[in-house]
Amino acid sequence: MHARGMDFPPLTPADNAFAARLPQGVLRAVEPRYLEERRGLFHGRAGLVAAPRNTGEVAAIVRAANEARVGVVPYGGGTGLVGGQVMPDGPVPLVLSLERMTAIRGVYPAENVIVAEAGAVLADVQAAAVAEDRLFPLSLGAEGSCRIGGNLSTNAGGVNVLRYGNTRELCLGLEAVLADGSIWHGLKRLRKDNTGYDLRGLLIGAEGTLGVITAAALRLFARPATTGAALFVVQSPAAALDLLARAGGRIGSGISAFELISGQGMRFLEATGCAARVPLDAIPDWAVLIDLGLGPDDDPQAALVGLYEEGAAAGLVLGGVIAQSEAQRAGLWAMREEIPEANKRIGAISSQDISLPLSAIPEFIPAARAAVAQVGEFRINVFGHLGDGNLHFNVFPPEGRARGDYPGEMRARVAEAIYDVVAAFDGSFSAEHGVGRLKVGDLERYGDPAKLAAMRAIKAALDPNGIMNPGAVLRR
Amino acid sequence: MHARGMDFPPLTPADNAFAARLPQGVLRAVEPRYLEERRGLFHGRAGLVAAPRNTGEVAAIVRAANEARVGVVPYGGGTGLVGGQVMPDGPVPLVLSLERMTAIRGVYPAENVIVAEAGAVLADVQAAAVAEDRLFPLSLGAEGSCRIGGNLSTNAGGVNVLRYGNTRELCLGLEAVLADGSIWHGLKRLRKDNTGYDLRGLLIGAEGTLGVITAAALRLFARPATTGAALFVVQSPAAALDLLARAGGRIGSGISAFELISGQGMRFLEATGCAARVPLDAIPDWAVLIDLGLGPDDDPQAALVGLYEEGAAAGLVLGGVIAQSEAQRAGLWAMREEIPEANKRIGAISSQDISLPLSAIPEFIPAARAAVAQVGEFRINVFGHLGDGNLHFNVFPPEGRARGDYPGEMRARVAEAIYDVVAAFDGSFSAEHGVGRLKVGDLERYGDPAKLAAMRAIKAALDPNGIMNPGAVLRR
Numbered sequence: 010m011h012a013r014g015m016d017f018p019p020l021t022p023a024d025n026a027f028a029a030r031l032p033q034g035v036l037r038a039v040e041p042r043y044l045e046e047r048r049g050l051f052h053g054r055a056g057l058v059a060a061p062r063n064t065g066e067v068a069a070i071v072r073a074a075n076e077a078r079v080g081v082v083p084y085g086g087g088t089g090l091v092g093g094q095v096m097p098d099g100p101v102p103l104v105l106s107l108e109r110m111t112a113i114r115g116v117y118p119a120e121n122v123i124v125a126e127a128g129a130v131l132a133d134v135q136a137a138a139v140a141e142d143r144l145f146p147l148s149l150g151a152e153g154s155c156r157i158g159g160n161l162s163t164n165a166g167g168v169n170v171l172r173y174g175n176t177r178e179l180c181l182g183l184e185a186v187l188a189d190g191s192i193w194h195g196l197k198r199l200r201k202d203n204t205g206y207d208l209r210g211l212l213i214g215a216e217g218t219l220g221v222i223t224a225a226a227l228r229l230f231a232r233p234a235t236t237g238a239a240l241f242v243v244q245s246p247a248a249a250l251d252l253l254a255r256a257g258g259r260i261g262s263g264i265s266a267f268e269l270i271s272g273q274g275m276r277f278l279e280a281t282g283c284a285a286r287v288p289l290d291a292i293p294d295w296a297v298l299i300d301l302g303l304g305p306d307d308d309p310q311a312a313l314v315g316l317y318e319e320g321a322a323a324g325l326v327l328g329g330v331i332a333q334s335e336a337q338r339a340g341l342w343a344m345r346e347e348i349p350e351a352n353k354r355i356g357a358i359s360s361q362d363i364s365l366p367l368s369a370i371p372e373f374i375p376a377a378r379a380a381v382a383q384v385g386e387f388r389i390n391v392f393g394h395l396g397d398g399n400l401h402f403n404v405f406p407p408e409g410r411a412r413g414d415y416p417g418e419m420r421a422r423v424a425e426a427i428y429d430v431v432a433a434f435d436g437s438f439s440a441e442h443g444v445g446r447l448k449v450g451d452l453e454r455y456g457d458p459a460k461l462a463a464m465r466a467i468k469a470a471l472d473p474n475g476i477m478n479p480g481a482v483l484r485r
Numbered sequence: 486m487h488a489r490g491m492d493f494p495p496l497t498p499a500d501n502a503f504a505a506r507l508p509q510g511v512l513r514a515v516e517p518r519y520l521e522e523r524r525g526l527f528h529g530r531a532g533l534v535a536a537p538r539n540t541g542e543v544a545a546i547v548r549a550a551n552e553a554r555v556g557v558v559p560y561g562g563g564t565g566l567v568g569g570q571v572m573p574d575g576p577v578p579l580v581l582s583l584e585r586m587t588a589i590r591g592v593y594p595a596e597n598v599i600v601a602e603a604g605a606v607l608a609d610v611q612a613a614a615v616a617e618d619r620l621f622p623l624s625l626g627a628e629g630s631c632r633i634g635g636n637l638s639t640n641a642g643g644v645n646v647l648r649y650g651n652t653r654e655l656c657l658g659l660e661a662v663l664a665d666g667s668i669w670h671g672l673k674r675l676r677k678d679n680t681g682y683d684l685r686g687l688l689i690g691a692e693g694t695l696g697v698i699t700a701a702a703l704r705l706f707a708r709p710a711t712t713g714a715a716l717f718v719v720q721s722p723a724a725a726l727d728l729l730a731r732a733g734g735r736i737g738s739g740i741s742a743f744e745l746i747s748g749q750g751m752r753f754l755e756a757t758g759c760a761a762r763v764p765l766d767a768i769p770d771w772a773v774l775i776d777l778g779l780g781p782d783d784d785p786q787a788a789l790v791g792l793y794e795e796g797a798a799a800g801l802v803l804g805g806v807i808a809q810s811e812a813q814r815a816g817l818w819a820m821r822e823e824i825p826e827a828n829k830r831i832g833a834i835s836s837q838d839i840s841l842p843l844s845a846i847p848e849f850i851p852a853a854r855a856a857v858a859q860v861g862e863f864r865i866n867v868f869g870h871l872g873d874g875n876l877h878f879n880v881f882p883p884e885g886r887a888r889g890d891y892p893g894e895m896r897a898r899v900a901e902a903i904y905d906v907v908a909a910f911d912g913s914f915s916a917e918h919g920v921g922r923l924k925v926g927d928l929e930r931y932g933d934p935a936k937l938a939a940m941r942a943i944k945a946a947l948d949p950n951g952i953m954n955p956g957a958v959l960r961r
Contacts, residue, residue, distance in 0.1 A: 119730055119843060171676075177686070192935060200873040203918065203919045205690075205928055211686065214679055254595055258710075259780070263738075305735065366674040366675065367595060367597075368593060396676075397677050398675060399676070437679075440678060444679070448680075456681060459663055467947070471943070
């Protein structure tokens, strides 16, 4: 094994000299699951897979890797959508899986805090909160398999950001192993702690490039005593935003989610035979799914009726349904959650996770449509977390053609057309999925130069040998 | 002028060579107000005071200072309590006052966003939000004179953190000048933006040691349609916490503030002739001030009556008053806000701003009292933002003696006694005031070594010449 500055030596399972320096019993077989990425955009490589049992073992592995200049790719549930969890090129790395560190270290209902290890599956963290009659509000499609360490490393968003914030806002404290193998014991259960730089916020969203998160103290909330949901047909995205503002005035912080759904998305659901039903007589151009969580003395259905009436009187709302039971509410959510599956069955040429200033959205959507039309004839499914200004802007071939008909060059042109419009409206080319390896070039193109320079300086300062998730976020 | 590595040359008003490199018209007279600190713990020095009119001028000043290795002390409203805004020793710095950058650059009510320059006074930001029927929830005693740039740089807390979060959580985007004079244009109005490291969160709370914040995009909220407040006498801090949990279950996110007030604090108010009245027949050992902000169809008074009845039935609440008018609510808050003034009139030996895991507070208070009693005979006034686990733990001489009777050595022993107990309960020695220059030694003693090493590496990476607020947070 030869360390050559920032260059990594190749690492293979036969590299016994390095493996012998790792804690006993941490090595796993290099199974394909560690190397696959669900969209098939990347195929990873790994010389070794290590699955440590505790933070001390994580530290020992990272310290050994740092001394030997071996790259370390932290691996959670493998559900990331930008290739942050797989390293397809460069010197072969060690994959560090958190799958054996799944403990809920403590639940503190009186404090509204839960302490979970990084490998805990998100759904298990949610369930541990429910067992103490509390809510851990992070919720997203992959919650049955993604792990909380990955959610933290990517600052995951999801459907409840409007009310509860992104993962960063849900985290009070962290325990992490830094690139030199030192352990930061920052697992504070404090709401206020102004004792130095925000290392917590920096590691969250750093996608494993500055260290490995091993555990987190996370915020819990009272579970809403009453809930409700409605699907309202709206005149336009502008009408949806007006309705959102009115809902804020009427219902305040009781709005848990406010999702935009396009007619194209509903047609895809029907065309692909997805199980979810659209409970409307005809498919409209636009609809919003509104979810409420209120107090014990409140009446969410009455609140939704009031909002409907105000919206209808103002010409914003054209129809819709209000769930009359928890099962109907679940049905509305099932429809929303199945849109990505329908998209997958149709086969997108380009899937963008973007965000915009809320008031720019009505102008942005037609402008982005027009820009994409300049590249060619496509179908577009725009949907997402309207309350957060977060749209999933997905581009599909016209009927009768398939994704495979479009070369990569065409896909890149579509993405660029969208991103240029996003940039013109002061938006973001990655709202909740992160940069990973997929969007490194986009960050270089659209990112602020002063911020990029600061990021590179921070990376060099905290990981001088460049071992942590090499090539993610910043080019190797 | 001689640059000698990390050493700064002395700078005086006569230093024309350096002054000539600054933008025209930015220099101000070195008035005493730039060098004073309200508790009189520090007296600053300044060779020059510069008050730039725009971000370009801030950049030019910082660039010149970086090239000349002149220290830059950013100055907002001068209300900080830990000496972050005054540099009492070391090479004489330039004071960079944001007082001329006070513009509200835009209010976006449909987005719930306001963009303010760093020199805007907090009360003016609040007022600009109200003018658009919105709430900017950051609220603290100094709001009439502190500036939003200082609030951001110290990650200010205040009375509404329980509901709306610290300043960091209220900020969506920043514009800032980094130590090399480059401008980061990060003034995004986005709720979700996962495009690289959280430079925003890092500059917030860095107390001017990594750069100068020049403007911020801040979150607004719907103004609560109905409000209410009550002062409940409680059995103990444990009873107060139990009541807080019950309030969370009954009222959810409608609780804007939950403040603990001690009998000692109320006795100080009466003894010092403060204007605020305690609206109770007798002064109790403990009370809580609860503030609600609810929707248009809600009844805050009824909610407080319900909470009172539940608390009384459980033996937690022993009496109290519920405000019957906005004037009575303001009266309760005036009482709470005057406690620091009463403390000042009595004269504290030691004033600590600490935080603890919520459930540790009932054990912490007697443990800290006992530790202080080991040092000597004192009166203690514990009060603060109980909902955030944030206590102001202030220690006073017994009746008949004065603060001046106690040497600095004794004060240090009191602080150390408290901090050791705080550390034993996994708390923080600085909850909302920051580190500044006052608590640099405490950070070295109580801070996590891995985090401190990371902070020093970040400081060296982003400010290699050490010009930004030298000696604050980290030792020069």
